[in-house]
Amino acid sequence: MRRAGAATARLAMALAPHARCIWIACGPGNNGGDGFAAALELVRRGRRVTVTFDGDAQRLPSDARDAFDRLCAAGIPIAPEAPVHFDLAVDALLGLGASRAPGGRMRDHLRRMQTRGAPVLAVDLPSGLDADTGQSSVDPGVAGPGLRHCLSLLTLKPGLFTAQGRDAADVVWFYDLGADRASVPPDARLPGRPAHASRPHDSHKGSFGDVAVIGGAPGMTGAAWLAATAALHAGAGRVFVGLLDDEAPSPAADDALMRRNPRSLALDRMTVVCGCGGGTAVDALLPEVLSRAKSLVLDADGLNALGRHPGWRELLQKRAQAHRATVLTPHPLEAARLLETDTQAVQADRLAAASQLAHALGCTVVLKGSGSVIASPDDCPRINPTGNARLATGGTGDVLAGMVGAALASGLDPQSAATQAVWWHGAAADGWPADRPFSASQLARQAGLGLAPPA
Numbered sequence: 001m002r003r004a005g006a007a008t009a010r011l012a013m014a015l016a017p018h019a020r021c022i023w024i025a026c027g028p029g030n031n032g033g034d035g036f037a038a039a040l041e042l043v044r045r046g047r048r049v050t051v052t053f054d055g056d057a058q059r060l061p062s063d064a065r066d067a068f069d070r071l072c073a074a075g076i077p078i079a080p081e082a083p084v085h086f087d088l089a090v091d092a093l094l095g096l097g098a099s100r101a102p103g104g105r106m107r108d109h110l111r112r113m114q115t116r117g118a119p120v121l122a123v124d125l126p127s128g129l130d131a132d133t134g135q136s137s138v139d140p141g142v143a144g145p146g147l148r149h150c151l152s153l154l155t156l157k158p159g160l161f162t163a164q165g166r167d168a169a170d171v172v173w174f175y176d177l178g179a180d181r182a183s184v185p186p187d188a189r190l191p192g193r194p195a196h197a198s199r200p201h202d203s204h205k206g207s208f209g210d211v212a213v214i215g216g217a218p219g220m221t222g223a224a225w226l227a228a229t230a231a232l233h234a235g236a237g238r239v240f241v242g243l244l245d246d247e248a249p250s251p252a253a254d255d256a257l258m259r260r261n262p263r264s265l266a267l268d269r270m271t272v273v274c275g276c277g278g279g280t281a282v283d284a285l286l287p288e289v290l291s292r293a294k295s296l297v298l299d300a301d302g303l304n305a306l307g308r309h310p311g312w313r314e315l316l317q318k319r320a321q322a323h324r325a326t327v328l329t330p331h332p333l334e335a336a337r338l339l340e341t342d343t344q345a346v347q348a349d350r351l352a353a354a355s356q357l358a359h360a361l362g363c364t365v366v367l368k369g370s371g372s373v374i375a376s377p378d379d380c381p382r383i384n385p386t387g388n389a390r391l392a393t394g395g396t397g398d399v400l401a402g403m404v405g406a407a408l409a410s411g412l413d414p415q416s417a418a419t420q421a422v423w424w425h426g427a428a429a430d431g432w433p434a435d436r437p438f439s440a441s442q443l444a445r446q447a448g449l450g451l452a453p454p455a
């Protein structure tokens with residue numbers, strides 16, 4: 001606890017070096033104890049603190065009680081009220097032990113921290129955030145840049161990076177408390193920037209694979225063109241578009257895209273991206289696609305078709321037995337349909353939902369949304385750390401499907417292809433110039449990414 005307190009104090013001083021008042025809001029458990037220890041350290045270093053305590057000193061766990069006693073012995077009072085002005089707030093109300101939504105004075109304190117415009121540093125976890133799932137019992141609201149920080153102790157928690165976690169925690173710092181946890185298996189991994197490998201000079205378009213996009217039913221052809229454009233810009237060798245609307249004209253998209261009758265495609269030799277704007281028309285082709293595609297990305301209406309025809313899931317299992325790569329890219333509603341549940345249940349535990357689907361269907365699953373989860377049957381799930389709410393606009397999922405297709409076509413295994421494509425897709429949105437309008441069609445042309453070529 002002393003180490004946690006000292007680390008919190010150091011970070012507080014770095015975040016607000018000229019703070020005239022640091023408010024430390026302490027709760028009834030060891031998270032509060034970390035707050036007491038931080039307050040003591042800050043006072044030792046000459047900082048002015050106001051400490052509030054929402055709990056009962058007689059019922060503090062022993063380490064927290066020690067820290068509380070040391071604070072009292074140093075003559076640091078517990079303030080009856082939160083300060084009117086503060087330059088930094090330290091949220092040490094609830095950490096891992098939060099068992100219900102904060103109420104009463106604790107809730108008022110959290111609201112005060114969120115609305116005063118001063119930065120907030122949460123110790124270990126933002127109060128009310130579930131460490132495993134990223135569900136928050138407190139509305140995290142929206143904060144400006146640099147206003148929310150979380151110092152995660154001992155381990156990084158999955159909930160900081162998915163669902164509501166990214167809004168609640170925002171900037172995540174990590175201190176391992178000096179403990180060696182190398183032997184503890186992780187619940188999830190955070191992928192870093194994928195390796196940037198250059199293409200060998202001695203390569204040709206056949207070296208990077210063929211992608212065929214099958215989708216684009218009447219009125220929805222744009223989705224298929226978006227996926228195809230993204231696949232092309234992401235580096236696929238050749239990209240074919242098999243529209244389900246025979247009559248639709250080809251837009252003035254990239255000239256390099258090749259239009260084909262979807263029934264004439266050599267599926268066995270291609271990476272097929274199926275479902276983008278497919279409507280129910282995709283149903284007529286899906287069994288053949290599932291049976292024959294060399295590798296497959298199933299998105300949108302392809303996933304919905306699978307929900308309507310549970311018998312076709314067997315074809316996915318057969319693909320797995322034949323070691324044919326398959327990646328499903330559901331958003332939470334599509335995942336809910338496949339799991340026969342609702343969106344709320346999927347969002348309540350995104351890691352579990354993605355893993356359950358991956359196991360049930362024997363393929364890699366990308367559960368999209370803030371902190372996309374990538375799960376494969378026999379691998380630790382990944383939580384993608386890139387991306388932002390710019391992506392919350394129509395068509396960006398089609399772009400992702402095309403990017404995953406290009407990555408698979410280049411020879412990457414499904415888990416790596418999905419992880420790398422999701423990473424670059426998010427990174428493109430993160431690096432988007434503030435003065436440039438964002439749209440899925442613009443994004444599709446930025447899909448040129450650092451996808452590593454096959455080993």
Ligand SMILES: NC(=O)C1=CN([C@@H]2O[C@H](COP(=O)(O)OP(=O)(O)OC[C@H]3O[C@@H](n4cnc5c(N)ncnc54)[C@H](O)[C@@H]3O)[C@@H](O)[C@H]2O)[C@@H](O)CC1
Pocket residue numbers: 001004027028029030031032034061093094095096097098099100101102103106123124125153154177
């Ligand atoms: N190995 C560890 O577990 C470590 C724990 N540390 C700290 O200890 C924290 C966990 O401590 P605790 O397990 O004591 O848990 P917390 O400090 O999160 O709180 C648990 C207490 O809060 C009460 N409580 C739960 N929900 C409440 C609500 N909504 N309103 C009011 N009271 C509520 C519980 O009845 C219990 O008394 C970590 O988050 C971290 O800050 C760190 O010092 C580092 C090491």
Ligand SMILES: Nc1ncnc2c1ncn2[C@@H]1O[C@H](COP(=O)(O)OP(=O)(O)O)[C@@H](O)[C@H]1O
Pocket residue numbers: 300331367368369370371372386387388389390391392393394395396397398399400425
């Ligand atoms: N708030 C957000 N933060 C990060 N990524 C997001 C956010 N909203 C959407 N995305 C990403 O944008 C894409 C949207 O996909 P999807 O919902 O299928 O849209 P569409 O069907 O319109 O193409 C996904 O990759 C998703 O992860």
